[in-house]
Amino acid sequence: MSRARIIIDADPGLDDAAAILMALASPEIDVLGLSIVAGNVSLKDTVTNACKLVGISGRTDVAVHAGAAGPLVRDQVFGKYAKIGSFSDEFVARGGIVPSEEHAVRFIIRKAREAAEAGDSITICAIGPMTNIALALVQHPDVARGIRQIVSMSGAFTALGHRTPWAEFNVLADPHAAEIVYRSGIPIVVMPLDMTFQALFTAEHFKSFGDRGGVAGGALFNLFSTFDRSDVARFGRPGGPIHDATTIAWLIRPELFISRKATVGTQVTGLTMGYTYADFHQKMGRAPNAIVVTDVDEAGFINLLIERISLYGSSASDPKRREA
Amino acid sequence: MTPIPIIVDCDPGIDDTIALLTAFVSPELEILGITPVCGNQPLDRTVRNALQVCELGERTDIPVFAGCFRPMFREPIHGQFHGTTGLGNTVLPEPVKTVEKASAVDFLIDTLTAAAILQKRITICCLGPMTNLAVALRMNPQIADGIERIVMMGGAYREPGNRTMTAEFNVLADPHAAHVVFSSGIPIVALALDATHQVMLKPEHVEQFSAVSGRISQTLAELMAFWDRNDVRRYGSRGGPLHDPLVIAYLLAPQLFQTERARVFVEHESELCMGQTVADWYGKSGLEPNADIVTKVDAERVIAFFLERLSRYAEKAVA
Numbered sequence A: 001m002s003r004a005r006i007i008i009d010a011d012p013g014l015d016d017a018a019a020i021l022m023a024l025a026s027p028e029i030d031v032l033g034l035s036i037v038a039g040n041v042s043l044k045d046t047v048t049n050a051c052k053l054v055g056i057s058g059r060t061d062v063a064v065h066a067g068a069a070g071p072l073v074r075d076q077v078f079g080k081y082a083k084i085g086s087f088s089d090e091f092v093a094r095g096g097i098v099p100s101e102e103h104a105v106r107f108i109i110r111k112a113r114e115a116a117e118a119g120d121s122i123t124i125c126a127i128g129p130m131t132n133i134a135l136a137l138v139q140h141p142d143v144a145r146g147i148r149q150i151v152s153m154s155g156a157f158t159a160l161g162h163r164t165p166w167a168e169f170n171v172l173a174d175p176h177a178a179e180i181v182y183r184s185g186i187p188i189v190v191m192p193l194d195m196t197f198q199a200l201f202t203a204e205h206f207k208s209f210g211d212r213g214g215v216a217g218g219a220l221f222n223l224f225s226t227f228d229r230s231d232v233a234r235f236g237r238p239g240g241p242i243h244d245a246t247t248i249a250w251l252i253r254p255e256l257f258i259s260r261k262a263t264v265g266t267q268v269t270g271l272t273m274g275y276t277y278a279d280f281h282q283k284m285g286r287a288p289n290a291i292v293v294t295d296v297d298e299a300g301f302i303n304l305l306i307e308r309i310s311l312y313g314s315s316a317s318d319p320k321r322r323e324a
Numbered sequence B: 001m002t003p004i005p006i007i008v009d010c011d012p013g014i015d016d017t018i019a020l021l022t023a024f025v026s027p028e029l030e031i032l033g034i035t036p037v038c039g040n041q042p043l044d045r046t047v048r049n050a051l052q053v054c055e056l057g058e059r060t061d062i063p064v065f066a067g068c069f070r071p072m073f074r075e076p077i078h079g080q081f082h083g084t085t086g087l088g089n090t091v092l093p094e095p096v097k098t099v100e101k102a103s104a105v106d107f108l109i110d111t112l113t114a115a116a117i118l119q120k121r122i123t124i125c126c127l128g129p130m131t132n133l134a135v136a137l138r139m140n141p142q143i144a145d146g147i148e149r150i151v152m153m154g155g156a157y158r159e160p161g162n163r164t165m166t167a168e169f170n171v172l173a174d175p176h177a178a179h180v181v182f183s184s185g186i187p188i189v190a191l192a193l194d195a196t197h198q199v200m201l202k203p204e205h206v207e208q209f210s211a212v213s214g215r216i217s218q219t220l221a222e223l224m225a226f227w228d229r230n231d232v233r234r235y236g237s238r239g240g241p242l243h244d245p246l247v248i249a250y251l252l253a254p255q256l257f258q259t260e261r262a263r264v265f266v267e268h269e270s271e272l273c274m275g276q277t278v279a280d281w282y283g284k285s286g287l288e289p290n291a292d293i294v295t296k297v298d299a300e301r302v303i304a305f306f307l308e309r310l311s312r313y314a315e316k317a318v319a
Helices: A014-025 A043-057 A104-118 A131-137 A141-145 A169-173 A175-182 A203-212 A214-226 A245-252 A298-313 A319-323 B014-024 B043-056 B104-118 B131-139 B141-146 B169-173 B175-182 B203-212 B214-226 B245-252 B299-314
Strands: A004-010 A029-036 A064-066 A122-126 A147-153 A188-191 A257-266 A276-279 A290-296 B004-010 B029-036 B122-126 B147-153 B188-191 B257-266 B277-280 B291-297
Touching: A004 A014, A004 A104, A014 A029, A014 A043, A014 A214, A014 A245, A014 A298, A029 A043, A029 A104, A029 A245, A043 A064, A043 A214, A064 A104, A104 A122, A104 A131, A104 A141, A122 A245, A131 A141, A131 A175, A131 B131, A141 A147, A147 A175, A147 A245, A169 A175, A175 A257, A188 A245, A188 A257, A203 A214, A203 A298, A214 A298, A245 A257, A245 A290, A245 A298, A290 A298, B004 B014, B004 B104, B014 B029, B014 B043, B014 B214, B014 B245, B014 B299, B029 B043, B029 B104, B029 B245, B104 B122, B104 B131, B104 B141, B122 B245, B131 B141, B131 B175, B141 B147, B147 B245, B169 B175, B175 B257, B188 B245, B188 B257, B203 B214, B203 B299, B214 B299, B245 B257, B245 B291, B245 B299
Parallel strands: A004 A029, A004 A122, A029 A064, A122 A147, A147 A188, A188 A290, B004 B029, B004 B122, B122 B147, B147 B188, B188 B291
Antiparallel strands: A257 A276, A257 A290, B257 B277, B257 B291
């Protein structure tokens, strides 16, 4: 099977860090570049964090493109962990990586149009607010033609109350962009909170990152140990989700997941702004636009993420050397 | 005097065409580029029309950059008074001039970034839905520093809408883009229906334009004749409102216009009033004004202004 050619559109962010490092270590995936957006933290900080992650991954061949500094229409909101800002050098070493001159939106447009021309479309893993992707889609019809699918960590259908009583953060932060992506006609794979809440990582798993994952694993250990995401009251047991990494796991090992077709959309205004719906039963009379991933094999996903992060600790499978 | 550098963001369109033809023969303006967008017609049509109008006006030196093919968020809508091609019944020759490789959004970003660095700010003339400018601003907010001001045709304040009860076409076609532009802090001059409905291009004017405009006379007369709404109940006379050309007239003859400063809000949430522009004339919002809204136009002298400008097509050397 040919490697999936992907752009990771991200707002690192803690769980973005795990997703990006997982993708950069995975031989099944060819990361064409990172397009960065404001979200969990400001654009300046998400770009700094992305550069640091590329630095510690050793994958200096992967460019970081700075994108939109805020949402399309609504007022800006940041993530629950916004106070983190940029990752401190103590947690994630500075790697001397600087962002590309090319804007993230231009990068997405260029790659998608080249892919449309070549008949070899690309995948976008959307793990932040979808502002960059929406800004690319309105500029030329070939952009949508060049994108095979968008695997989007977004939405919440029954697992509500993530950031507001109704909304998951990535959609809440730019509901217009999310709706543009959902309605784009591009096949969408939605990784909602309903599913990401099923796989909880505990201190023991973070220790595995640190013990086995070299510098990159150490950075993840530092981040996740410091900013504890567990919520026993909510989840009924210890541990916290790593939402964004499910997009990469789905590309590598789809058999770990169960999914259903649905018509997906979001509320863009009013009190319930960012509320996402999934019509599994065709009540709206609209053709399904998405595959909604409803269940994950918790142990399988956790082991896969640990396995991939462990590759950073084994010089024989150093991702940089494997690329060369 | 150094000419005013402008970019004409438009969706030609009959009235866009009259605006462009006027700008083409105005040496006070340096037209850096034309950026057609999806609006009165789909993008491929507005681009083609822009190229044809450049050829008609013999200004093929001006680059044309294709803009966004759809609004930021809503589904595209198109104009109702421009015929099937956007130029009424007028058939212009197949254009030889071609569109630039760069997109309108990239052109705006690159040109305005350079303008900000050189402190040689550019005036943006918006004659259509403001998608191109809004997308550029959302990609690179700092390009605002490269914009002297925006002179835009769009909106309806004390006047009812022309596409819905409350909305003017350019704002309705992309209310989210209008919201982005009016929230940007860039100085804006707004020529809304309140102004443009004061300047009716009547059948007797069409004859006058036809008589003076030399080599473009036949095309101009056709376009202007097609523009007649023939709706006395609505407009108080025969003829069509001279919407987009007023942007160019405002730049060159501001003394013919009266303005009032106000904060402008764009409705982008309610389906009933989608695209409505609301002006805070009396400081009720507690927010600073963000626009100079044209409230009164000296219509007679504006028509005379256009007659003089377009008569330049009868002269040997143009611009």
